[in-house]
Amino acid sequence: MNKYDYLIVGSGLFGASFAYRATKAGKKCFVIDKRPQLGGNVYCENVEGINVHKYGAHIFHTSNKRVWDFVNSIVEFNRYTNSPLANYKGQLYNLPFNMNTFYQMWGVVTPEQAQTKIDEQKVEAIAALNGREPANLEEQALTLVGKDIFRKLIKEYTEKQWGRDCKELPAFIIKRLPVRMVYDNNYFNDKYQGIPIGGYNKLIEGLLAGVERKTSVDFFAEYRNNWKKIADKLVYTGAIDEYFDYRLGKLDWRTVSFKTYVENVPNFQGNAVVNYTSHDQPYTRIIEHKHFEMFGQSVYDCPKTVISEEYSTEYKNGMEPYYPVNDDRNNSLAEEYRKLAAVEKDVLFGGRLAQYRYFDMAPIIEQVLNLRNI
Numbered sequence: 001m002n003k004y005d006y007l008i009v010g011s012g013l014f015g016a017s018f019a020y021r022a023t024k025a026g027k028k029c030f031v032i033d034k035r036p037q038l039g040g041n042v043y044c045e046n047v048e049g050i051n052v053h054k055y056g057a058h059i060f061h062t063s064n065k066r067v068w069d070f071v072n073s074i075v076e077f078n079r080y081t082n083s084p085l086a087n088y089k090g091q092l093y094n095l096p097f098n099m100n101t102f103y104q105m106w107g108v109v110t111p112e113q114a115q116t117k118i119d120e121q122k123v124e125a126i127a128a129l130n131g132r133e134p135a136n137l138e139e140q141a142l143t144l145v146g147k148d149i150f151r152k153l154i155k156e157y158t159e160k161q162w163g164r165d166c167k168e169l170p171a172f173i174i175k176r177l178p179v180r181m182v183y184d185n186n187y188f189n190d191k192y193q194g195i196p197i198g199g200y201n202k203l204i205e206g207l208l209a210g211v212e213r214k215t216s217v218d219f220f221a222e223y224r225n226n227w228k229k230i231a232d233k234l235v236y237t238g239a240i241d242e243y244f245d246y247r248l249g250k251l252d253w254r255t256v257s258f259k260t261y262v263e264n265v266p267n268f269q270g271n272a273v274v275n276y277t278s279h280d281q282p283y284t285r286i287i288e289h290k291h292f293e294m295f296g297q298s299v300y301d302c303p304k305t306v307i308s309e310e311y312s313t314e315y316k317n318g319m320e321p322y323y324p325v326n327d328d329r330n331n332s333l334a335e336e337y338r339k340l341a342a343v344e345k346d347v348l349f350g351g352r353l354a355q356y357r358y359f360d361m362a363p364i365i366e367q368v369l370n371l372r373n374i
Contacts (some may be wrong), residue, residue: 010237012040051199062362121146147302
């Protein structure tokens with residue numbers, strides 16, 4: 001008999017949640033991770049008493065009560081509400097697009113006035129199409145919200161994110177834009193939203209309690225060829241093309257990098273997330289981490305703050321892959337890899353990298369909760 005029921009490659013939310021469920025079912029798991037710490041991209045680093053989201057802002061949100069109750073059974077979540085701001089050449093706008101945004105953009109104060117303004121701006125873009133469907137992201141966005149919002153809040157920000165002109169990006173990326181005719185800056189429509197009290201490391205440690213784990217391990221160097229000697233089954237959460245040794249070709253990714261600074265002030269920008277939507281700044285946004293968990297006076301009781309500038313770049317070997325590139329080539333190639341994965345014996349492919357799909361956190365946990373026969 002093997003020592004383990006499951007070898008789990010990756011300690012992010014999919015791997016950690018799977019290990020939790022399997023352990024509860026009486027199975028023995030061994031979790032490995034190539035990084036020196038656990039948690040995947042939700043890992044937090046404590047700096048100046050502040051939980052810093054080392055791999056980017058992670059805001060948990062869901063309308064699924066089962067998922068919300070599950071994560072709160074591990075660690076209590078706070079009441080953080082995501083209300084980002086957009087900074088365009090020093091002008092501030094609320095996000096998502098709502099009545100506050102429209103007032104800041106045009107001075108309109110009623111939903112009727114705002115809708116009239118948007119409709120006026122859409123007319124020119126719709127007429128230019130002459131009855132055909134939008135061929136690219138720019139045409140699509142202009143037909144949804146018009147030129148002012150596109151120019152100030154979408155165009156340059158999107159180009160920084162994707163490293164491509166909006167005319168070169170497919171229309172489907174922006175098929176729908178949240179336009180809300182209410183004065184509500186809550187970015188998400190979900191019923192539940194928050195951050196684990198004490199940071200995401202508390203959630204990961206709770207999920208992996210009692211589970212054997214090892215960090216700084218290269219699966220491909222140490223276990224790829226012999227994992228069946230120690231475990232009955234494999235749960236793989238790494239990049240799907242790497243698992244198959246890129247036999248069909250390499251998938252493309254976008255990645256992000258961060259420059260993090262300690263600022264000798266208690267409150268740097270007054271908000272957790274501020275997007276910078278013009279090319280004047282090379283970064284896409286600045287995250288001020290304390291605002292995820294500190295509210296009111298507690299912001300000022302902590303005398304320093306930590307900020308991270310976020311930069312979006314093209315993926316190169318050695319970088320961390322973040323976002324799938326959803327163009328025709330990559331979608332087609334990913335589907336071929338998924339077919340290989342579907343017939344791989346005793347291997348479960350889970351998570352963003354292994355499925356080559358972008359997922360928020362809650363759907364990842366929902367996937368694990370819905371698995372049968374663990």
